[in-house]
Amino acid sequence: MLEQHHLVKLATVKMPFGKYGGTRLMDLPEDYLLWFAKKGFPESELGRLMALCLEIKVEGLDSLLVPIRQALAAKG
Numbered sequence: 261m262l263e264q265h266h267l268v269k270l271a272t273v274k275m276p277f278g279k280y281g282g283t284r285l286m287d288l289p290e291d292y293l294l295w296f297a298k299k300g301f302p303e304s305e306l307g308r309l310m311a312l313c314l315e316i317k318v319e320g321l322d323s324l325l326v327p328i329r330q331a332l333a334a335k336g
Contacts, residue, residue, distance in 0.1 A: 262312070270313050271328040276306070285309055286325050290317045 270286040280288055293314035301307030316324060 266309070266312055267324060267328055269309055270316075271325065271332060273306070273309060285313050286328070288313060290314065293317065 271284060273285050275281055275283050275285060275288060280292060288310070293310055296310055297314055301310050316322060
């Protein structure tokens, strides 16, 4: 079940490694997440969040992240 704290984590947790290291999970490109889906997401909270992020993007639910993006931009 998708809950608000999941969306907050997608906005605040950063990819800890790889080509997109330091990028917020919600900002990872869909093709990168699809690549991980084929190879296998990490078996951790990070992997679960990446899978959730992919699901949001594939289902066209990016609008759920707009208020969080706006809040982050306002903070600077």
